[in-house]
Amino acid sequence: PRPRREIAPGAVHVPDWLTVQEQRDLVTACRGWRGYRSTRLPNGGVMSVRTVCLGWQWRPYRYDRLREDGSPVEPFPDWLADLGRRALADAYGRPAEDYEPDVALVNYYDATSKMGMHQDKDEHSTEPVVSLSLGDTCVFRFGNTEHRNRPYTDVELRSGDLFVFGGPSRLAFHGVPKTLPGTADPDLGLTGRLNLTLRVSGR
Ligand code: MD3
Numbered sequence: 159p160r161p162r163r164e165i166a167p168g169a170v171h172v173p174d175w176l177t178v179q180e181q182r183d184l185v186t187a188c189r190g191w192r193g194y195r196s197t198r199l200p201n202g203g204v205m206s207v208r209t210v211c212l213g214w215q216w217r218p219y220r221y222d223r224l225r226e227d228g229s230p231v232e233p234f235p236d237w238l239a240d241l242g243r244r245a246l247a248d249a250y251g252r253p254a255e256d257y258e259p260d261v262a263l264v265n266y267y268d269a270t271s272k273m274g275m276h277q278d279k280d281e282h283s284t285e286p287v288v289s290l291s292l293g294d295t296c297v298f299r300f301g302n303t304e305h306r307n308r309p310y311t312d313v314e315l316r317s318g319d320l321f322v323f324g325g326p327s328r329l330a331f332h333g334v335p336k337t338l339p340g341t342a343d344p345d346l347g348l349t350g351r352l353n354l355t356l357r358v359s360g361r
């Protein structure tokens with residue numbers, strides 16, 4: 159078994175945190191949320207992942223009440239906040255009743271999707287981010303708080319893995335240089351990779 163690891167202060171990797179049934183149920187939930195889109199970036203680029211937001215609509219630099227086409231954002235379900243509290247409690251080994259995530263970004267990676275090194279600083283809150291991985295394994299790159307370059311640590315994230323980023327790691331640069339296509343368990347019925355991040359918007 160892969161061991162639980164604190165990659166940096168506040169950055170805890172818990173391999174195989176979700177049961178197979180929980181993974182199946184999460185994939186089903188992800189399929190039910192409508193409106194996966196590639197986010198357009200201010201520099202004219204387009205992200206290669208397709209994203210659906212719950213609770214609030216993320217766009218670079220801000221969270222909005224509505225999507226770009228004016229349609230309402232999918233609600234953030236209570237069961238997902240409960241899962242976030244369980245995740246935080248397990249990762250940090252302390253109660254997390256006061257953790258109230260109100261936004262989730264659900265990212266879908268096909269065989270060619272990547273995510274460049276970035277910081278998540280659009281939340282007006284210092285609360286941790288909870289990340290859950292489903293489907294294909296990816297190489298996750300966890301960097302430093304100074305810049306997008308070395309030093310960084312590459313970690314494989316597999317289906318069912320939990321990663322929590324809090325404290326000094328909350329503002330670390332990070333990215334996904336590649337996924338490993340075809341590594342998902344065929345029984346999961348997911349081609350590609352899904353990642354859910356739970357956050358506190360501070361809105
Ligand atoms: C470290 N997602 O949605 S999850 C993102 O796998 C994002 O889809 C990646 O980066 C993905 O912004 C990585 C791991 C992650 C998420 C949020 C973080 C690491 C983080 C926030 C702060 C520090």
Ligand code: FE
Pocket residue numbers: 276277278332
């Ligand atoms: Fe991020």
